[in-house]
Amino acid sequence: MSIVENEFYNNEKQMKISQIPAEIAQCLVQSGIRPEGNVYLAAYLLHKVSQDISHMDNITLEDIYNGKLDIDEDTRCFAKAHLSEEAWKQLLRLVNYYTPEELAWVALFPGDEEESKTAMTTPHSIIKLAQSILCVQDGERVADLGCGIGSFLVAEAQNQNKAHYYGYEINEERGAIAKIRVELLGADVHVQLCDVFNLVKDNPTPKFDKIFSNYPFGMKLRYLGEGTEYMERLSRKYPGLSKATSSDWIFNALLCDLLAEEGKAVGIMTNGSTWNSIDTPMRKYFVERKLIECVITLPTKMFSYTNVGTTLIVLSHNNERVRMIDASQICMMGRRQNLFSEDDIATIVDAMHTDSDYSREVSIDELRENDYNLSLERYMQCVPAFANGVPFESVIRSISRGAPCTASQLDTMVSNEVTNMQYLMLANIQNGIIDDKLPYLSSIEPKYEKYCLKNNDLILSKNGYPYKVAVASVREDQRILANGNLYIIELDKSRANPYYVKAFFESEQGIATLKNITVGATIPNIGVDKLKKVLIPLPSMEEQNRIAQKYQAAQDEIAMLKLRLERAIDKLHHVFDEESAENDA
Template sequence: KYPESYDKIFSNYPFGLRGSDLDECRHELQDHFGLDSSYISRCSSDWLFNAIIIRSLKETGKAVAIMTNGAAFNKPDMYMRQYFAENGYIEAVINLPPALFIETAIPTTMIVFSHNNTTIRLVNAENSFSKESRRLNTLSEDNIRFILDCLKNGGDNTIDVSMADMREHDYNLMASHYLEKPVVENGVCFGDVIKNIARGSQVKPELLESIKSVMPSNYRFISLANVSNGSIDIEEGQQYITELPKALEKFVVPENSIVLSKMASSTFRSAVVNSDNDHSIIATGNLYIIEIDESKADPYYIQAFFDSIAGEAALSYASGGTAIKTISVEAVKSILIPLPPLEEQKVIAQKYQAALDEYAVLKRKMKKVLERKRTLLDSETNI
């Protein structure tokens, strides 16, 4: 069933297969390779096909397969990437452009298998394509020559990654992850200045609807939609709730904590929550609640970093996903942040708060201007 006699293999297998039909394949591969059952049961079909390829490849052979980008970095496939990398099966990985296939526009990855590899050559070819039509890209002869040259000679779009580096980065096989790493001088792990980090409440919509209030109360909730441009906007509708159910108590945001979006809508959103003493704010939806150790870092300084170009790059680098970027708790903790002495942080923090105050004033003025513009005709005529 699994001949072990091929010198060369090419596989363009189907993407995203699911279902019990794969269970027999998982069990056979688990027994053959001695894989951990809990990990192979969660891995994508891409790595099941890849395992079959390795099983069918001669010791001196070479194989090429096309897989989804997600299989190159996602968490469920990390164990399989580890197994393949540590056993020297991966020779090279080429991250290809999107829309190369008629049936799907997703970007894909070409992976080259052979035996006894001690490093892995990663090539970022995501922007090396020719436009065939509005919805379809293609690889021209020049594009192919560029990719082959990267594989043979290296270059700016290429990096050779050791097993030690792979271990530090969850065996990520995306070239951009290593080539575009943000440089932070004298950086420290964000986790070193975090007192606590928790996910916002995934409260059921029907529960929230049942306790919403049109009248002011001591409790308000915020969701991702309320976090914008480094500030919390809860003026519209106020978002009051009549009571604080026990299930929501642990999601009250401590004063001066940062809320950070779990997903990026173009970029990740964040803001310092600084409410008055009359209100408790509950974070819901896809938000992290991050309580800062203020003996080490000023929350507004951290927010100023997240709001900067360098901060956006750091969050993007730590995230995963293609169509929609997401960031895990561990990835948040691993972000490198510049951390000058606390007094220097406070100077920057004060300037950032002043900028936020100015933004709030301008936003109120803009709201009045828009309202005046909208009602101008009514006020000037009898229509």
């Protein structure tokens, strides 16, 4: 009989069952054994023992090793490696207090807290979202690649028990737990310990109607195991594949190779792989072959074991357009971990079919124009249109990054004495004004001379939104070395006034323009190629000069107010001293 078909679970029973994982964990800890996945193992063994009345009081762990219970060899090896006779004696007493069904239920559904202690477990709300997207039907073949402890398989088979499920896991401990759980479930679920990349070696390659995979985040390609051979095959199929390619796309390629023609797959990948330049060739391949159906940016803190930004990608065949959804704010915020409510999941699934403030369908042509960027933010920005707009590069004489100095290299150049050489860092730019008290340098190495600012150079920060903009004011006898996080832009001053350009980039329209070419969620940044191609309004020099003068007047006012504030603060700090001196006199 399937455990999930049993109807004995009323509130009183559920309260009783909820105590069992803690009691098992306490027995394990007292015997010097970590709980984590061993709670599943212990609950399963106790369930098997409690079914056999003749063994309830006297069966030893050695008896289990020797096959006295109907347990497969993998599970016996798992027990031998993780339990001790002392722990087993403590655990065995629990069969007198709980029924076989109750113990089986704990192995299947130990609760969110206990499950989260097991390494790399997929959160239940992510699983529920994947279930809503995949919509498994009767008779379909469903695979979980890297199934871990079988959380997706158990949830889906419980929801749709007339499909055929296949789980693949390379980790022996997690695979053993998955086997235990699906055995108790009593559904058509098969778990195999193997490297998932071996599946494409089979002839013919197995095909699945639905696939789920929460594959490892940020795995180095050299650790892919059998995947290295798979990569060699991919390199002939995917132009641009290299050792720097994100493993996310290698796993996505595997999902597509195992997907039936009318099938659908869900993978969990890192945000960076949706926009970084390294993965552009792979994104191009998937988009141009119409393999991407939907891309959903997930909220932060969905996974207990990482804070890395994640994206759920939906793969299928023959997609003429890509649906993008920003679900980063659609969740229930928790102190340690966020999760989806039923309403949140319904909202996200609805967004797969309708445009809104957080969802949009993007054409392949648009994707081509944006280097196949799969981040919705790129396509939701309202880029201002200018009647007199020109590419920024048309008014640039030169553009470069600042000096690539390491902290130790800079330490050798810093001076405690006043010199005519100084160093400009991002922190030295406040409210668009460069600090007049920059750090002094004792010398500037010849190789760094080209990174020194010229008078009226435009300075723009490369990283960190909102971006900082300044205009350099450099005396003839002065040299200022710029940091590598800054762009140094020399403008053609016959065509563009630096203060006019600065005023534009600090305006609402300019901020929107820069934001539109921003990539990266953790560290927003802009690339030089994109910067060159942005459109800026370019009126006559007369109009530019008028705006620049007005801007500089406002900037001078800020400088005066800042000076007055500094003097007032200084006075504030000396009020007591002055009064004391007067009283002493």
